[in-house]
Amino acid sequence: MSEQKLQSQTVQTTGHAWDGDLQEYNNPLPAWWVYTFYATVIFSIVYWTIYPSWPFGKGWIGGVSDITYVNSEGETKTHSWNTRALLLEDLNQAASAQKPYFDKVSAMTYEQIAKDPEMNGFILSSGKALFADNCAPCHQAGGQGVVGFFPNLTDDDWLYGGSFDTIHETLMGGRRGYMPTFGEVLSGEQIDQLANYVASLSGTNHDAGKAAAGNVLFHSETAACYYCHSSDAKGRKDIGAPNLTDNIWLWADVPAAEGAEGKIAAIRGVISSGLNRGVMPAWAGRLSPEQIKVLTVYVHELGGGQ
Amino acid sequence: MQTGLEDQLGLYQKRIPIFTRSVKGNFRRFKTSVLVLAYAIYFLLPWLPWSRLDAPAQAVLFDLPGRRFLIFGLTVYPQDVIWLALLLFIAAILLFFVTGLVGRAFCGYFCFQTLWTDFYIWIEHKIQGERPARVRLYRQPWDREKVLKVGGTHVLWVLASFWTGLTFVAYFTYAPQLVVDFFTAQAATAAYITTGILTLSTYAAAGLMREQICTYVCPYGRFQSVMYEAETLAVHYDARRGEGTLGRAVVRAGRGIVTERRRAAAEGGVAVERRRDNLSAGQRALAERQEKGYGDCVDCGLCVQVCPVGIDIREGLQYKCISCGLCIDACNTIMDSFGFPRGLIRYDSEKNLAAATPAAPKVQWKRLKTIGYGVALVLMTGYLGYSVATRGSFDRAVNQIRQPLYVVLSNGDIRNRYQIRITNKAAQDQVYVISARGIPADALDLGNFREITIKPGHSGLVQASVRLPLAVATKTPHFELVITPQGKPAEERSEKVRFDTPGKRP
Numbered sequence: 001m002s003e004q005k006l007q008s009q010t011v012q013t014t015g016h017a018w019d020g021d022l023q024e025y026n027n028p029l030p031a032w033w034v035y036t037f038y039a040t041v042i043f044s045i046v047y048w049t050i051y052p053s054w055p056f057g058k059g060w061i062g063g064v065s066d067i068t069y070v071n072s073e074g075e076t077k078t079h080s081w082n083t084r085a086l087l088l089e090d091l092n093q094a095a096s097a098q099k100p101y102f103d104k105v106s107a108m109t110y111e112q113i114a115k116d117p118e119m120n121g122f123i124l125s126s127g128k129a130l131f132a133d134n135c136a137p138c139h140q141a142g143g144q145g146v147v148g149f150f151p152n153l154t155d156d157d158w159l160y161g162g163s164f165d166t167i168h169e170t171l172m173g174g175r176r177g178y179m180p181t182f183g184e185v186l187s188g189e190q191i192d193q194l195a196n197y198v199a200s201l202s203g204t205n206h207d208a209g210k211a212a213a214g215n216v217l218f219h220s221e222t223a224a225c226y227y228c229h230s231s232d233a234k235g236r237k238d239i240g241a242p243n244l245t246d247n248i249w250l251w252a253d254v255p256a257a258e259g260a261e262g263k264i265a266a267i268r269g270v271i272s273s274g275l276n277r278g279v280m281p282a283w284a285g286r287l288s289p290e291q292i293k294v295l296t297v298y299v300h301e302l303g304g305g306q
Numbered sequence: 307m308q309t310g311l312e313d314q315l316g317l318y319q320k321r322i323p324i325f326t327r328s329v330k331g332n333f334r335r336f337k338t339s340v341l342v343l344a345y346a347i348y349f350l351l352p353w354l355p356w357s358r359l360d361a362p363a364q365a366v367l368f369d370l371p372g373r374r375f376l377i378f379g380l381t382v383y384p385q386d387v388i389w390l391a392l393l394l395f396i397a398a399i400l401l402f403f404v405t406g407l408v409g410r411a412f413c414g415y416f417c418f419q420t421l422w423t424d425f426y427i428w429i430e431h432k433i434q435g436e437r438p439a440r441v442r443l444y445r446q447p448w449d450r451e452k453v454l455k456v457g458g459t460h461v462l463w464v465l466a467s468f469w470t471g472l473t474f475v476a477y478f479t480y481a482p483q484l485v486v487d488f489f490t491a492q493a494a495t496a497a498y499i500t501t502g503i504l505t506l507s508t509y510a511a512a513g514l515m516r517e518q519i520c521t522y523v524c525p526y527g528r529f530q531s532v533m534y535e536a537e538t539l540a541v542h543y544d545a546r547r548g549e550g551t552l553g554r555a556v557v558r559a560g561r562g563i564v565t566e567r568r569r570a571a572a573e574g575g576v577a578v579e580r581r582r583d584n585l586s587a588g589q590r591a592l593a594e595r596q597e598k599g600y601g602d603c604v605d606c607g608l609c610v611q612v613c614p615v616g617i618d619i620r621e622g623l624q625y626k627c628i629s630c631g632l633c634i635d636a637c638n639t640i641m642d643s644f645g646f647p648r649g650l651i652r653y654d655s656e657k658n659l660a661a662a663t664p665a666a667p668k669v670q671w672k673r674l675k676t677i678g679y680g681v682a683l684v685l686m687t688g689y690l691g692y693s694v695a696t697r698g699s700f701d702r703a704v705n706q707i708r709q710p711l712y713v714v715l716s717n718g719d720i721r722n723r724y725q726i727r728i729t730n731k732a733a734q735d736q737v738y739v740i741s742a743r744g745i746p747a748d749a750l751d752l753g754n755f756r757e758i759t760i761k762p763g764h765s766g767l768v769q770a771s772v773r774l775p776l777a778v779a780t781k782t783p784h785f786e787l788v789i790t791p792q793g794k795p796a797e798e799r800s801e802k803v804r805f806d807t808p809g810k811r812p
Contacts, residue, residue: 115754121767124725142709154723155713246716255714255808301753301769 052080101126102290110164113297127298130291134283135299143302147253149277153302157248159240162306166237168296170280171287177240177278179228179251182271186223193217194225195267201233201245205260240278251275321518323444326427327437327611331635340415341424349469352476359733360762362480370478374763380694383731383763385701392690399686401526403679405533407669408653409540413527414630419519422470422512423614426463433459437611463513464505471504517615521626531625536657537670541629543609543620543651544659550601557604557644588645602650606640609633609651619651700736700760701729702789704801711806720779722805726768728789730760737792740768743800744785749774757792772805779807 014024047053051063062080069089070076079085101122105113113119132141139145143153151159159177160170182191197214199206218225218233226233228241235243242250249255252266283292356365356378367376375382382389404411413420434440434455443452475497476484487493488501511519520527534540548554592602603620610618612632617624619633637651654667671677707723715721730736737759742750751771760766774782782805790798 117755117758117760117766120755121765124767124769140709142707144710144713152710152713154710155715155721157716243716247714247718248716304751304753304771 050081052082098126102288102294105290105293110293110297110300113293114301123294123297123301127294127301130287130295131298134287135295138280143299145250147249147256148251151250152248153299155248156304156306157243157246158303158306159235159237159242159250161237162300162303164296164300164305167299167305168292171292171295171299172282172284174282175240175278175280177275179270179275181274182223183273186217186272190217190223191268191271192264194223194271195264198233198244198267198271199254199264202247204254204263206264322616324517324614324616325437325440325444325611326614326632327608327636328431329608329612329632329635329639331632331638333631333635337415337424337630337632341421344416344418344421345425349473352473352481362483364480366477367480368478372763381731381733383701383729385729385731386697389690389693392686392693396683396686396690399679399683401530402533403676403683405530406535406538406673406676406679407671408629409534409538410527410530410627410629413520413530413628417628419511419524420614420628420630422508423516425466426512426516427614429462429466430459433462460513464509467505467508467512468501470508471501474504475500517626517628520615520628527625527628533675535673535675537655537673539653539655539667539669540623541619541627541631541634541651542623542654542656542659543603544649544654544664545620545622546659548601548603548620548650550596550599552599553601554603554605555595555600556606586645591644592646602641602646604640604644608636608640612636623656697731698799699730699732699791699794699797700738700789700799701731702799702801703727704787704803706803706806712808714808715773719773719775720805720807721771721773723769723771724787724803726770726787726789727765728758728760728768729765730762732791733762735759735761738766739790739792740770741788741790742772742785743788745772745774745782745805746778774805776807779805 012026014026017023048061049063050065052060053063054061065081066078067081067085067089068076068078069085070092071088077085101119104119105122108116108119113123131139131143135143138150139153140150145152156162158166160166160175182194186194193210193214194217195214196206196210197212197218200208200211200214217223218229219231228236228239229244230236230241233244235241242248252270254263254266257263257266283295287295351366352364354365355363356376357363358376361367361369361372361376364376365378369376373384401412430440434443443455446452472485472488479494479497484493484497488497515523595602609620610616610633612635613619614630614632615626615628617626619627631653634651634653638648641648641650652667654664655670658664658667671680703726705725705727707725711722713721713723726740728738737757739757740750740752740755749772751773752768753771755768758766758768770787772785784802784804786800786802788798788800
């Protein structure tokens with residue numbers, strides 16, 4: 001109590017007293033706080049004059065600083081300072097830094113690009129970024145694809161051909177892979193025979209008797225597999241019909257299937273239900289010709305090309 | 307809160323100005339020589355020429371736009387960042403090692419804050435005079451003399467700060483060109499900003515803040531205290547000797563050495579008799595003092611006057627002490643003039659001071675901590691030296707492509723791919739040849755780049771793919787990729803890489 005009385009003598013109070021002795025101090029603000037506050041007031045006034053600040057009518061007060069940038073139509077515009085224009089300006093600068101390389105890309109042939117160490121480095125890094133932005137959602141970041149959905153671009157099998165020109169064609173126009181449904185046309189036994197035959201082509205475990213029957217069926221008019229997969233079962237690149245004799249499986253996940261029966265079942269599934277999902281969109285118009293050229297070389301290098 | 311405490315406590319303690327008295331002695335000489343040497347190196351090194359083919363002729367040049375540090379014959383690229391890490395580690399361990407042995411020697415003799423403060427105090431002393439003159443000047447009103455002297459001091463401080471800042475910038479660009487450009491307003495903006503910041507900070511730290519940097523700002527001084535041990539040598543006041551049983555005593559008439567001498571001259575016979583005792587006048591005076599129970603400290607206060615951090619060492623070891631040794635010099639001067647033995651203030655260990663019969667102080671290194679620091683120091687320095695001496699002319703990074711780890715090819719072969727990045731650290735174009743060891747020769751496919759030419763300071767990327775039949779692949783968990791600069795087989799470097807097969811699938 002005595003202490004409180006002492007305090008009320010030395011420290012100024014607001015003058016009110018509640019419940020007899022409850023008082024509120026009236027301490028002044030610390031000097032450093034007051035000066036900092038004044039400094040922030042001065043700072044904000046300086047800020048208003050330099051940068052956009054107050055809403056005014058239908059627009060706003062722009063401030064004295066401005067920014068010059070090139071908009072998407074290629075027009076040079078000057079505007080009061082804003083971060084959106086700053087971003088456009090940064091993007092323009094980055095694009096113009098890349099431009100000499102893209103100019104070189106469009107001037108050089110595929111073979112020249114692939115043999116030039118400096119351009120090769122540019123393809124590896126810019127192609128990786130373009131691939132990650134546009135292709136990776138289906139073909140995965142490394143181009144390894146997904147069995148049953150999207151082809152692996154890193155192996156040496158090319159559905160539509162692995163030359164620069166065919167890869168370029170694929171990118172420009174897109175692709176549509178299709179296989180009819182045989183489940184309604186053929187009996188279960190016939191499909192089983194065909195599956196054993198397809199397995200035998202790449203040396204996968206199979207029933208030799210069923211495979212022989214499947215061989216006949218493959219080349220017959222009943223199943224007519226050879227129309228697309230050709231009579232040697234090595235496929236046709238012009239229509240993207242896969243080679244059935246190699247070790248690469250795109251639609252039927254044979255390597256991951258358990259046991260001989262499981263592997264046959266995986267092939268049987270593809271034959272009976274057919275395929276209508278081998279669709280790749282066309283990139284002409286979405287990417288610039290130079291970007292498509294970069295991607296062509298990049299994809300060619302992924303799988304080693306042909 | 308205690309009554310009225312708000313009024314007593316300010317936001318911060320007001321600085322008590324320190325006017326140091328100059329002193330002569332071994333530690334002062336050592337400090338001066340370190341200062342001269344350090345300044346000579348710092349201020350002259352950017353001007354040392356060094357002929358180079360592809361860079362300005364400057365011995366030490368930190369070429370930031372070129373992403374390289376040129377240090378005499380050595381070119382350091384960002385890839386060598388491990389050297390920086392080692393250097394920092396060595397610096398830290400050296401600090402621990404030295405502090406464990408002889409206390410804050412870095413603070414007292416080598417720290418740039420100490421060096422610059424010392425130099426600025428020297429300027430102040432040259433213009434404003436010795437301590438009493440400076441105290442008088444501080445107290446006198448702002449008349450013409452004070453304005454001229456104090457103003458002149460600050461002008462010189464700012465000039466010295468400016469040259470400090472400009473010299474720092476000179477390490478990053480060709481120095482002669484920088485100085486010309488700087489004064490013709492053609493230098494880079496960064497040069498003006500850096501010089502400006504360093505001018506201000508040097509002026510503030512060495513001219514105005516001084517010991518406050520050591521006391522309030524610097525973290526090193528604080529954490530060095532944990533490296534002190536009982537055996538660590540530090541600047542100590544021998545309180546037992548200095549205080550006696552009755553404490554210090556100022557030399558006054560009747561007890562002083564001067565009167566002692568006078569009396570000896572007057573009473574020739576006594577003096578002769580006493581001389582027979584083979585005692586000097588100082589020793590006699592000391593014996594007399596000790597008989598009366600006074601300590602050896604004559605309380606002249608010189609140790610306090612010379613202290614750059616404004617402490618009284620006689621109050622014991624304290625956190626503000628930067629162990630510069632100037633109080634030792636001051637005390638020894640006084641002890642000499644009285645003919646008392648030196649070392650009332652001296653480098654000594656707490657353990658020795660506390661001993662019943664203190665031995666002569668010496669550096670004691672036979673402690674686990676010190677030996678540990680020493681071993682780490684030797685190992686790291688050796689490794690840094692080895693790494694610099696055996697550096698290659700190129701840098702390589704070989705990464706297996708992990709998406710996918712392996713590819714099954716149409717004939718059942720397995721393919722792994724690798725990305726090889728080669729950075730040319732030599733001064734001229736170089737052709738690099740890439741080959742493989744541990745796999746058949748035709749298994750390695752480098753596309754178009756079996757050889758790659760890389761410009762100095764540039765990097766080249768090569769994609770290598772290795773194709774092995776399944777049977778071979780399963781027996782080849784690893785192999786080596788070999789990079790050889792053409793014509794320099796001795797500089798060949800190989801990198802062991804994995805080869806993944808489907809069998810290893812987790």
